[in-house]
Amino acid sequence: METTLGAVADWSAGGTPKATNRSFYDGGDIPWAIISDVQNGPLTETTNCITQAGLDSIGGAKKIVPEGAVLVSMYGSVGRSAIARIPMATNQAIARGVVGDQLSAEYLFLWINANEERLDQMARGATQRNINKQIVTAFPITVPPAPTQERIVEVIGAIDNQITALDGEAEAATRVRDGLLNEFTGAAAADTKPLGELCPVIGSGPSWAAKDESSAPSEGALTVLKITNTKPDGSIDLSELAYVAGLPNRTKIIGPTSLVMIRTNGNRKRIGNVYLPPAEVHGAAVSAFQFTLDAIDAETRDYLYLVLRSPRIQHQMSESASGSTGLGNLAVRWLKTLEIPWPDAEMREVQVESVRVIDTKIAAINSEAERLRNIRARLLSGLLNRTIDIESAERGV
Known part of the structure; x- marks a missing residue:
């Protein structure tokens, strides 16, 4: 079925409590997402939180979106998306979509993720490029039957899990390397x-x-x-x-x-x-x-x-x-x-080589993760535009 984002989800925008009123922020425990939190993946926590008074100042409970809401950046990194894994408020630069019965939230997120460049190309503005809610709701979407949506989400999710695991390996190796670097440059250097x-x-x-x-x-x-x-x-x-x-x-x-x-x-x-x-x-x-x-x-x-x-x-x-x-x-x-x-020349050589080994490992992990990201992008595009059938994708993964 060919339709629009506005037909398959209820879209709204958030708001920003007045920055000079610290009672809207200090000690707050209500997650409040800004553009930098929207990073093309699941959003489990936000950089900032606001208080109940801060939430009330931008419209109260109606500004909270539920778990599963799809977030789209309308300013800055236009078209970048996330899927909320906890209830949260957002600022006005983020469009928030809550799906109806005919659509999976995960499928909607994947559709927008695959179409980030198209949304970005629709941005206008001399000083700060942006899109608006009307552009988001009018954007086209192809909605396959629910079982097909689920299968597409599972195939892409399997690749995402591999990428997440590799990213975790790279982060762990980076921590080891940085620990060594701090040890080599400690205050006790003679x-x-x-x-x-x-x-x-x-x-x-x-x-x-x-x-x-x-x-x-x-x-x-x-x-x-x-x-x-x-x-x-x-x-x-x-x-x-x-x-x-x-x-x-x-x-x-x-x-x-x-x-x-x-x-x-x-x-x-x-x-x-x-x-x-x-x-x-x-x-x-x-x-x-x-x-x-x-x-x-x-x-x-x-x-x-x-x-x-x-x-x-x-x-x-x-x-x-x-x-x-x-x-x-x-x-x-x-x-x-x-x-x-x-230190002496021999020690310097040992230190350089030990870090170089870890750097090589990190580079190899990142290279494999990038390879999988490229495969994911091509596969997702093919599944959504129906140039790749879901059965062959499932066999490949």
């Missing part, structure tokens, strides 16, 4: 050296005008590794590099002993994040939001990549960034004085 001695050249990249940037190489243009290429998970994404013409001759470039670090960011936890650039970007520049750190040799670079990633030193760099509001900035002068634990 010998230290200032970072400026180990990296004599530390500097940020240049700024440039948007008109000078291109998505394709051109004569006289340098490849630039932008902050969007350096991901929060520590990886470097080379799928969309930029090329900039007219950069100054003094522009620092990435070399075989270089590290890249985030200098400026609105998120303090990202300031000081460090990356090991692959050979493909040797000769590239970075933006003004990043540093290049040129170590005295490759062995020193490898050890610094270990030390600077430790949660202890990451926290130290984040806390040392200047700026009380908006963007925080890490100063070169401070960075050069940062004391780095410096």
Whole structure:
């Protein structure tokens, strides 16, 4: 059956209690979801809670949606969805759908999840792109018979369970690695050296005008590794590099002993994040939001990549960034004085290798999880548009 989201679910939006009235928030125990809570999966807890007074200020009990409600982001990350696993309130940037008898809530969530890009393409607005409730309710949906809905949910759920298990393995391995890094960089380190001695050249990249940037190489243009290429998970994404013409001759470039670090960011936890650039970007520049750190040799670079990633030193760099509001900035002068634990060469080699083994394991787990996510996306799309029959999908899973 071809119909619309408005025909298969009752849609509403939430509200936001006045932020300056702390009695609406302090000590609250009513879950209240915001856009960042909506992460294309089950939502079991919210970042924030509100009080009964806060709930009453936005409309009272009618603003609570039940377990099983499907949430859709209408602002920011438009089209991103979640399924509520507990009753909760939400802000006004989230559309909430409660299904009727003819539709499974899990099937509705999968439909919206598969159509996130289409919903995002419908967003409008110069300053903040958004969709509204009318766009959500008018969006088309194909509703198969209830048994087929259930079978689709089970097939995709089996893959989701595998992905969840892999994500758990990666998180556990990351905790082990971070524990080692903190142990290696503990306060009891006998010998230290200032970072400026180990990296004599530390500097940020240049700024440039948007008109000078291109998505394709051109004569006289340098490849630039932008902050969007350096991901929060520590990886470097080379799928969309930029090329900039007219950069100054003094522009620092990435070399075989270089590290890249985030200098400026609105998120303090990202300031000081460090990356090991692959050979493909040797000769590239970075933006003004990043540093290049040129170590005295490759062995020193490898050890610094270990030390600077430790949660202890990451926290130290984040806390040392200047700026009380908006963007925080890490100063070169401070960075050069940062004391780095410096055991003997044999111990440094052992530490680097022990962390490298865990990093390799984490990368392999994440790669398998990403492979399954791609399979899931293709399979879900095929099941929903009926180019893949459910029987073959069940045999494959």
